[in-house]
Amino acid sequence: MTLYEAITQPYLWADSHALIVLAAAVLIPTFGTGAAWIGRGGKTDKDGLFIANALFGFSLFVFSLSSVGAFVATSMLELDLFEGNFLVMVSPLVCLVFTAFGVLRVFPLSRLWSTQVIVDITAVVLACWAISWFMRKFGGWYIRAGGEEV
DSSP: OOHHHHHHHHHHHHHHTHHHHHHHHHHHHHHHHHHHHHHHTSSSSHHHHHHHHHHHHHHHHHHHHHHHHHHIIIIISOOOGGGSOHHHHHHHHHHHHHHHHHHHHHSOGGGOHHHHHHHHHHHHHHHHHHHHHHHHHTTTOOOOBTTBOO
């Protein structure tokens, strides 16, 4: 199997099973929220917090993986995202939104460690983007040591 096949095969499978992918994007957060709600109802809410964190982490992982896939498809494979299957493209976002709204009904987001991870990852991505932009913008500039050209 080539790297190209390893990248395209999952999308081709998801494209041929688009309704199943969308149904999973709705059902996983729904059942996960229900499980977190049931876990919260015990003597402690430790089990519910674990389930909510795992669900949020899973949704974030799926969304991140799809974002990387979209980046690879557009920049390296030179494919057009507008030609992709809409249901497959929107499913990770649906999963993340349903998870956020479902978990928010069970726990405040400030109690979940996974929300702090999301904030940290977003900060790192934005910092990397800013550094990349700065390096592209001012890539031809350099610092001279001691006033002499190096």
